[in-house]
Amino acid sequence: MRRPLANVIVIGAQWGDEGKGKITDLLSKSADVVVRYQGGVNAGHTVVVEGQTFKLHLIPSGILYPDTECIIGSGTVIDPKVLIEELDQVEALGISTAKLMISQAAHVTMPYHRMIDKASEERRGSQKIGTTGRGIGPTYADKSERTGIRMIDLINPDRLKEQVHWTVNYKNVILEKLYNLSPLDAEAVVKEYLEYADRLRPHVIDASLNIYNAIQERRNILFEGAQGTLLDLDHGTYPYVTSSNPVAGGACVGTGIGPTMIDRVIGVAKAYTTRVGEGPFPTEAKDEVGELLGDRGAEFGTTTGRKRRCGWFDGVIGRYAVRINGMDCMAITKLDVLDELDEIKVCVAYDMEGERCEDFPSSSIQLAKCKPIYETLPGWQQSTVDCRTLEDLPKQALDYLRFLAELMNVPIAIVSLGASRDQTIVVEDPIHGPKRGLLYS
Numbered sequence: 001m002r003r004p005l006a007n008v009i010v011i012g013a014q015w016g017d018e019g020k021g022k023i024t025d026l027l028s029k030s031a032d033v034v035v036r037y038q039g040g041v042n043a044g045h046t047v048v049v050e051g052q053t054f055k056l057h058l059i060p061s062g063i064l065y066p067d068t069e070c071i072i073g074s075g076t077v078i079d080p081k082v083l084i085e086e087l088d089q090v091e092a093l094g095i096s097t098a099k100l101m102i103s104q105a106a107h108v109t110m111p112y113h114r115m116i117d118k119a120s121e122e123r124r125g126s127q128k129i130g131t132t133g134r135g136i137g138p139t140y141a142d143k144s145e146r147t148g149i150r151m152i153d154l155i156n157p158d159r160l161k162e163q164v165h166w167t168v169n170y171k172n173v174i175l176e177k178l179y180n181l182s183p184l185d186a187e188a189v190v191k192e193y194l195e196y197a198d199r200l201r202p203h204v205i206d207a208s209l210n211i212y213n214a215i216q217e218r219r220n221i222l223f224e225g226a227q228g229t230l231l232d233l234d235h236g237t238y239p240y241v242t243s244s245n246p247v248a249g250g251a252c253v254g255t256g257i258g259p260t261m262i263d264r265v266i267g268v269a270k271a272y273t274t275r276v277g278e279g280p281f282p283t284e285a286k287d288e289v290g291e292l293l294g295d296r297g298a299e300f301g302t303t304t305g306r307k308r309r310c311g312w313f314d315g316v317i318g319r320y321a322v323r324i325n326g327m328d329c330m331a332i333t334k335l336d337v338l339d340e341l342d343e344i345k346v347c348v349a350y351d352m353e354g355e356r357c358e359d360f361p362s363s364s365i366q367l368a369k370c371k372p373i374y375e376t377l378p379g380w381q382q383s384t385v386d387c388r389t390l391e392d393l394p395k396q397a398l399d400y401l402r403f404l405a406e407l408m409n410v411p412i413a414i415v416s417l418g419a420s421r422d423q424t425i426v427v428e429d430p431i432h433g434p435k436r437g438l439l440y441s
């Protein structure tokens with residue numbers, strides 16, 4: 001008998017890099033279709049399977065299952081050069097990419113987007129955002145300005161030529177006059193992008209229709225978020241955010257699916273906090289604890305190799321992510337990184353200029369004034385990497401997880417203790433199990 005229908009969104013509950021790739025890969029086992037709904041090659045999702053490491057930027061993490069269809073939705077932005085490199089890499093490992101499809105409505109990152117991203121960051125000086133330099137913001141800006149080139153334009157040579165000539169003329173004024181950069185040669189850009197078009201054309205589809213039909217056929221869809229709640233353009237720590245909507249609501253807009261078709265929202269958070277790029281970070285530990293978390297957690301960006309800023313778990317952020325995403329349950333990753341610590345701090349509220357603040361402030365200026373109020377829990381000082389059930393965990397580790405679940409008012413359905421698939425405790429089936437998990441009293 002067919003299992004009950006469940007369409008699930010997996011989102012990052014912090015500032016990205018929570019381990020969404022690992023959790024999506026794990027959950028893809030019960031999905032027929034995995035869909036990316038926002039972001040572009042700023043994302044870096046690492047999946048480790050049988051000792052082999054896959055670093056995915058645009059291709060959904062479901063690609064590693066032979067029968068799972070993968071779709072890159074309309075809310076994403078596509079750098080065709082990087083996507084083709086990624087397709088080559090995946091194929092070189094013997095994995096077919098024939099089941100990968102791309103929305104015709106997704107916007108295309110062009111060379112001037114990357115140039116403007118880097119030049120505008122430089123121009124901002126101390127106001128810089130710390131972007132990945134992948135042209136993400138400028139691609140989304142063109143989408144809003146209605147000057148963007150979409151996948152459907154890319155695969156139509158006449159349309160592509162016309163649009164590239166018009167846009168390059170327009171962007172050259174900005175490149176030369178505003179940023180003192182050399183202008184682009186429109187014909188060279190056309191030639192380069194026509195080649196990309198030939199390679200990608202067989203993958204381009206009407207993704208919204210395809211996903212709708214899959215749902216009608218009672219196939220299970222997993223929507224994979226990139227980035228995280230606090231990098232959301234509307235609900236994150238603006239302006240230190242990305243230019244898309246990683247929150248669960250973004251999955252509907254970014255795929256063309258109605259909210260009534262979503263059954264579950266699963267959040268992913270690390271057992272501590274990291275952030276790459278600029279912006280306020282109340283629990284940042286600029287001391288030996290931060291160093292230890294960075295070293296044990298190998299906290300270097302998958303996309304840019306930048307060192308990630310590290311700090312304690314922030315329960316105010318956790319509660320906010322539960323609210324903003326309508327989260328049903330959570331996966332806590334990298335618990336093993338805390339194994340050596342004798343005590344572990346958790347931020348339970350903020351002190352904002354003498355006032356206790358339980359709710360995440362909606363302004364980065366206010367957030368920068370917030371000091372964490374910590375509760376200290378005992379560490380377990382033993383390895384958890386081989387634990388496979390809750391009973392295997394040291395009591396202090398279980399108490400830590402219970403504390404987090406109660407603090408955020410959300411059940412914890414999955415605990416991750418290492419990068420590989422098997423280093424996982426599935427407390428409750430997050431897709432088909434009851435909505436009240438064990439780690440929640």
Ligand code: GDP
Nearest residue numbers: 017018019020021044045046334416417418419
């Ligand atoms: P994503 O962007 O959310 O997919 O996360 P990243 O892949 O950028 O970063 C997470 C990193 O942590 C990757 O290198 C994963 O292989 C690794 N990882 C995931 N889960 C665990 C875990 O439970 N423990 C440890 N030690 N590493 C993990």
Ligand code: IMO
Nearest residue numbers: 016017042043044130131132226227242276277
């Ligand atoms: P995944 O999917 C962590 C951050 C950048 C910068 C800000 C804006 O791997 O979790 P952008 O290039 O998007 O304009 O940069 O967002 N950022 C990420 N941080 N993980 C990511 O993706 C990120 N994608 C963007 O560091 O602060």
Ligand code: MG
Nearest residue numbers: 017044045302
């Ligand atoms: Mg990442």
